Amino acid sequence: MRAIHYLQRYWQLYIMLLPVIAYFFVFKYMPLYGVTIAFKEYNPFKGVNASEWIGLDVFRNIFAMEDFYTALRNTFLLNGLDFVFGFPAPIFLAICLNELKFASFKRLSQTLLYLPHFISWVIIGGIMYQLFATNYGIINLLLAKIGIAKIPFLSDSSYWLVTYTSVGIWQSIGWGSIIYLAAMTGINKELYDAADVDGASRLRRIWHITIPGIRSTIIVLMILKIGDMVDIGFDRPYIIGNVMVRDVSDVLSTFIYRVGLQNSQYSTATAVGLFQAVVGLAFVLTANYVSKKTTDESII
Amino acid sequence: MKAFRKGVMQWFLVCMVFALVLVGCSSGDNSKSEESGESAVSKGADTNVVEKPKERVKLRVEVFDRGNAPEGVTVTNNEMIAYIQKNFGDPNNIDLEFVPVPRTDEINQLSVLMAAGTAPDVSFTYNSGAVYNWAKQGGLTDLTQLLSENGPQLQSYIGDAMNYGVFDDKQYAVVARRVNLEKYTSIIRQDWLDKAQLPVPKTTEETYNTLKKFKEMNLGGNRTFPLSFALTPDSYEPIIWSFIKEQSDEARYLRSVTIGSREYPILADGHKDGVRFLNKLYNEGLIDPDFALDKDKKKKEENFVNGYTGIMTSDVTQYYFGGEESQVNQLEKNVPGSSVTPLLPWTDFEGKTRQPAYTPSGMYIIVPSFSKRSTEAIKYLNWLAQDEVIQYMSFGEEGVHHDVVDGFPVRNGSDADKKLLFNTGDMLVITNGIDFGSAERNLAYNGLVIDEKHRDAAMANRKMSSQDAVRQPIAFDKPLDSEAKNSTIMLEKYEELLVKAMMAKPDQFDTVYDAALKDFMSSAGNEVIAERTAAYEAMNK
Numbered sequence: 001m002r003a004i005h006y007l008q009r010y011w012q013l014y015i016m017l018l019p020v021i022a023y024f025f026v027f028k029y030m031p032l033y034g035v036t037i038a039f040k041e042y043n044p045f046k047g048v049n050a051s052e053w054i055g056l057d058v059f060r061n062i063f064a065m066e067d068f069y070t071a072l073r074n075t076f077l078l079n080g081l082d083f084v085f086g087f088p089a090p091i092f093l094a095i096c097l098n099e100l101k102f103a104s105f106k107r108l109s110q111t112l113l114y115l116p117h118f119i120s121w122v123i124i125g126g127i128m129y130q131l132f133a134t135n136y137g138i139i140n141l142l143l144a145k146i147g148i149a150k151i152p153f154l155s156d157s158s159y160w161l162v163t164y165t166s167v168g169i170w171q172s173i174g175w176g177s178i179i180y181l182a183a184m185t186g187i188n189k190e191l192y193d194a195a196d197v198d199g200a201s202r203l204r205r206i207w208h209i210t211i212p213g214i215r216s217t218i219i220v221l222m223i224l225k226i227g228d229m230v231d232i233g234f235d236r237p238y239i240i241g242n243v244m245v246r247d248v249s250d251v252l253s254t255f256i257y258r259v260g261l262q263n264s265q266y267s268t269a270t271a272v273g274l275f276q277a278v279v280g281l282a283f284v285l286t287a288n289y290v291s292k293k294t295t296d297e298s299i300i
Numbered sequence: 301m302k303a304f305r306k307g308v309m310q311w312f313l314v315c316m317v318f319a320l321v322l323v324g325c326s327s328g329d330n331s332k333s334e335e336s337g338e339s340a341v342s343k344g345a346d347t348n349v350v351e352k353p354k355e356r357v358k359l360r361v362e363v364f365d366r367g368n369a370p371e372g373v374t375v376t377n378n379e380m381i382a383y384i385q386k387n388f389g390d391p392n393n394i395d396l397e398f399v400p401v402p403r404t405d406e407i408n409q410l411s412v413l414m415a416a417g418t419a420p421d422v423s424f425t426y427n428s429g430a431v432y433n434w435a436k437q438g439g440l441t442d443l444t445q446l447l448s449e450n451g452p453q454l455q456s457y458i459g460d461a462m463n464y465g466v467f468d469d470k471q472y473a474v475v476a477r478r479v480n481l482e483k484y485t486s487i488i489r490q491d492w493l494d495k496a497q498l499p500v501p502k503t504t505e506e507t508y509n510t511l512k513k514f515k516e517m518n519l520g521g522n523r524t525f526p527l528s529f530a531l532t533p534d535s536y537e538p539i540i541w542s543f544i545k546e547q548s549d550e551a552r553y554l555r556s557v558t559i560g561s562r563e564y565p566i567l568a569d570g571h572k573d574g575v576r577f578l579n580k581l582y583n584e585g586l587i588d589p590d591f592a593l594d595k596d597k598k599k600k601e602e603n604f605v606n607g608y609t610g611i612m613t614s615d616v617t618q619y620y621f622g623g624e625e626s627q628v629n630q631l632e633k634n635v636p637g638s639s640v641t642p643l644l645p646w647t648d649f650e651g652k653t654r655q656p657a658y659t660p661s662g663m664y665i666i667v668p669s670f671s672k673r674s675t676e677a678i679k680y681l682n683w684l685a686q687d688e689v690i691q692y693m694s695f696g697e698e699g700v701h702h703d704v705v706d707g708f709p710v711r712n713g714s715d716a717d718k719k720l721l722f723n724t725g726d727m728l729v730i731t732n733g734i735d736f737g738s739a740e741r742n743l744a745y746n747g748l749v750i751d752e753k754h755r756d757a758a759m760a761n762r763k764m765s766s767q768d769a770v771r772q773p774i775a776f777d778k779p780l781d782s783e784a785k786n787s788t789i790m791l792e793k794y795e796e797l798l799v800k801a802m803m804a805k806p807d808q809f810d811t812v813y814d815a816a817l818k819d820f821m822s823s824a825g826n827e828v829i830a831e832r833t834a835a836y837e838a839m840n841k
Binding site: 043044045065066067129133134135136154243244259261262263264265266 | 415416438531792
């Protein structure tokens, strides 16, 4: 009875919710039946249903492929680097921006820092080749002018990792800082004033007020990021990578593209995707659990 | 709170049902409308007494998009399409729709279209492995019957090349003819030779010494890369093949692999020496050190037209094509006093200029099994094979699009010509190149399309590429499963092998090469070689 009464009062809210639920259902849940092709000998001309079941053969096949392990290792490697260096970067930037006195300067630098986020990786890739190529790259030409030997930014595995990580940070740092800046506006100004009165230095204020103020945001984003550990975007490693560094640049997404699309082995590609999803889920749950136990913050 | 949760659950369920119904409806509608469409067709056929005006149908045809359409026209809307619609479409009550596919991503796009069941009724690709895979999975229409009923002219025009499209005794593809089988040619900077006081090199050794001399003298300035080189077959194939010592068919069957439409003699005696030679060229600074990043030959061509390159190799006489804008003309404009001479730079262990050539087959044209217009598709291809259609679609009208020179139609390069014929090769899919009846006449025609100043050189250059040429790949009676499945992986692993081995320090070459070869073999090579061996034994029983 109370439920009906409740609905009578708030039904508009549920109507508004409807399209969102429909979206998730149609675009996120319905395609799930396609995952079954990971357990089938998928023949696109017969369709999903008529293709034959083959149990776990596809997975056995994948786990016997050397390239799969290379791709998996590289995925963790690149994501790990992004996590260690790329994750704290926007926090650092947001704190710096937050400390700026002049509002107009702050806005200007924020806007400039967002910009790279809107540039497609294809274009970034083109710019990078102009900048970092070993022989004609602007940076190497400049280095040569001051007598420093050429640095193989793109063709040596370890240098490439540095290039990959730093370009990633450059591209996403501004955008990533938005959410922290938003969280900082929620911090009570009186805390800062009180700290001022107590004679706290700027660093002390950051350490004891700003960072605790955005702690929950950091943790939520960190858990999500850990969940994405096996999930890696396609464009960035594919475009920045090249044949000389394939040892470290071939990741699961490019592996799926190569095997699934270029070689038309859709079952294999789906199975790798499913594997990614399962491992990703395990990561999120673990991170969530650990966070709940240690800091009392969690997302589920 | 509990009641609230219950409420939410109920609402959620309602939503699910609602969404399900929605989805169910939409797919139901689709099938219904298709059915009614079909019955309309059959009804139309029944009630009409006159034979011709059947229900108007739509025929979808693939077309490559190279992004080169002149201003004002597109690959899907141009004068050529209007001509086809008027002369083939309208009389047969067919509406033609051209479906653009980007040239560079052609096979991936077509794979997706095939898997999604939306590939055009007339589709094509150069990738025989993919075609074979589709045929095996039941994705292609068997054209045997249709061709004998609707394709007499097509069959006689294409002739023997048609056999390349037969898998398991069924004609699954119409295979285009390839008229010109020459594959690669090279030229050398004559002004550099003069400065170095050297003759045109005639053997690999002489070529190597010439390149060294070019480098020593820095004839192109600080960026002198005496030999053009990119990570593309036109750079490595001619050199690698000149090092192969095994000439027999047996060796090619058992120690080469076919990737796409190319033969890679990866296990043959001499392959390692070829790569070692490339390693030497790299370590001595004779090729562009960034070659591995140049996968579309842009840098290679840039180097050449800017005068940094001594010997340029490309697809047959490519650098002479394009009239005033040809690469050779650009070079002569950019570097005053420069000129080029054709040459055959590489010789094998017997002193022969062994080099790759094409087989006389071109694209694989297919009709997907889900196509409802297979008859119309073959009718269309058959229509393309008529003399006057070939003539118009290749050269347009005399005086408007081409002039007659020495009895050959030669396109005049006018705006009208470009508008009608900018993608003639992609429209007239049944042949690659125009056949004028004999090798001499074809050569003469190929000369006419090149600007007068360079015509003789280009013709001599083209002739050279047939000397000791070997048609590739050597083919089994049907494509091999393992090669179809692994073509992309093999190509990537092969490129990796080349790059790693070439860029290794000379004293580490053996280790790096052996490791890369092992990687190639374990990821796909062993499987392919095993199948090739079995197929070869079966062929010789």
